[in-house]
Amino acid sequence: MTDRKEISFKSLLSEQQYLKNLAGATITRFGDGIDTIAFAWLIYEITGSKSLLAITFGVSGLPNLIFGMFSGVITSYFPKKNTIFLCDILRGSLALTISILYFSGNVTTFHILLVTFLNSTLESFRHPPSISIMPLILKEEKIDLGLSFNASLTNASQVLGIAISPILLSVFGIGGALIIDSITFFICGIIVFSLKYKDDFVNSKKLTLKSGISDFKDGFKVLLGSKFFINLCIFAAIVNALFVPISSFSPAYVADLGLGPEGISILETPLLIAMTVFALFVPKLKSKFGGKNIFILGGFVLGAVYCFFSVIHYFNFPEIYVLLALGGFIMGGALITINIPIQIAITTKIDKEYLMRLTSILGSLTQGVTPIAAFILGGVVEFITIEQLFLIFGVITSIIFLLQIFNKNLDELN
Template sequence: MKKSTGYRAILHNYQYMKLLVAGIINRFGDSIDAIASAWLVYELTSNAMWSAIIFGVNKIPSVFIQPLAGAWVEGKKKKPIMVVTDLIRAICVAVIATGFLFGFLNAWIIVISTFVISTAEAFRLPAGSAIIPKLLKKEEIVYGTSLSTAIYTVVELIGMGAAAGIIALIGTTGAIYIDMVTFVLSALIIATIKISSDESRDINGSLQAYFDTLKQGFSYIARSKAAMFLVLFAAFLNAILVPLNSLMAPLANEVICTGAETISLISIAITCGTLLGTVIYPILSRFVSKEVFVISGGICIGLYYLAVIIARPLYNNTAFTYAYVAFISFIMGVFVSLLSAFLQVIFVELIDEQYFARAASIMNAMGNAATPVMSVVVSFLAAWLSTSVIFVVIGAIDVLVCLYLMLSHTLSDILCSKKDITVTSSESA
């Protein structure tokens, strides 16, 4: 008799719920810290240059260290890695807050601490990705992923909304100390999780063995059609959303002819759409084919770029403008979240478990690398083209790419494939 699964089953999976609670606490602290840290850097330096430097330093480990970390994490116990990296992050955050409180903090201490925190995250993320299939059954993963994504989004909104009040109440230092406490609590909760299969494999600890493991990870990505598609498509999605994120202010001012309130409207509408899409994904996945998720989600992003420009002559009506922009932003949020949830679930279904950490780290690194690269491209285009033209060009490119995927026979083969790389004993990591 087939056991029914759904959100109720996830809520009764106490070990996964511990991981979820730890993630909630982490996300809440991070959302407060994101605002508090930005304000702290400005208070300390009064120089936008340092904000840009710290932002760049924060991204370096995600692009360059995470693929290397994924290979190292693969053969190790995942729970201790998550606990230790949370504690490392707590210590670094404590150094920043204490330094600011006692007056010895400077910009370089923040840069170094930021690099260490991001490096710890580069190890924690692949470990966290690899631990999920050890806590959830295959049929539960879609519900677990949707539940965690929806809750994390709500918690981040609450944290960002509460950040200003918390800073006003206990100061910037107090807000950053809250982030430190959330890291410690997360580590303590994760330490209590029981994982029957979280065992390190007997891998030779030599440097040559590590590089062999790393090489096997990249080789797996290169030879696996499913893995290569997921890595490249994730990078494509990150890149295609850069113009919207980076040009939202000129979009509101030059195209929609409104003010900063439109930026808030777009952000809120997309977030609400994301929440709805995340919750309904497990239900839709029973009836909607994999190809539809990829094509409809991808095309919807391109259509959004085109739709916001096509309606420009009608933006002289204020009521229509706000209603229309909110509606199309909400719809895009729904489809983007459906596509994101699909990619997370299909990753677990198609990637061999022994390659989870390495494949996840490479996919995250490619996605993070795509953002600054596309930012440079958009900056170059913005120097020569108007925002309207950029949106039309990007939207058209997105639609054409997705139509190509739809018309090509390779998409169905990739998404319907099984774990298509068989690992021999000589290759096992």
């Protein structure tokens, strides 16, 4: 095996199929950047309710709770690129549908909730093959660099989408921005469908209820046989719940600061810039300080930024712009140091035969708490301010991550 120390990002240029997959991901993340602003503002414009923001976010997490546990098993019976292609085409069609409804003046809260649910359902079936396809198009010794470069470039693309989305919204409106988003899904699906690789892990058995349950049990046994993945699963579920406030209340939060759609852009753009930059250095940081240490540090900083966001409203303009952007940048760096060690561990430590099944099981267990937390917070936010919620969750997040210093089972992140 090639020595990892001799491998540089330049070596990825020879991985043609990886680069094609990267191009598709980069294009669709550009659309995600536009969607981040356009759809969030559409929800707030139509509902005008902080509670419904949380409920909508909760609905987006329901598919993982309902289908996520079995999506990896089901998709393991079909070619990975075919599944990704179908999901992308359907997701693009949903974005196009909601834009048509918006232009016609017929979009309602029900349409938003329905499209949110369907889009997340497709994402729950797309995620396992998109993760498990990486080891098939990239050599094992390049996985660390490949995942880091993928995170960096796709985040940079999302930054671009977020940065220009206020311009697109002012020129084309929410409906026009969503049409552009739909086009990026279509392009990504076509690119992924053109990938060429040898896939020896498509289940050759006929998909039946009995075979599906049997495969699910096999995958679950592998999960239960690893203390590392059990710990990672429990811990990730807690963290996902703790991250719900910033994910679901950002439109209302920036509105409370006296900002419009540009407020989300001011927050999200530096966040993604930081993720773009820090992603390039995570492999070196992981090698020097250990994956577990940067993981814990990232979590502690994430909690600290939560607390920081809880006091920004005490400042005036233009300080608010600067502080919001600064908080977003620090949060982006924290998130990437949490996520990449986990992605590397999942991709390299799970046997390729079980990767799709375990990815979906882990995703369902860790993200299933999100809709529950969102629905609860939708009621809580009626009694306390978003800033108070941020402070509470910030303190809890930092404490939980610091306690992982004593969790020996997470040593495998190194």
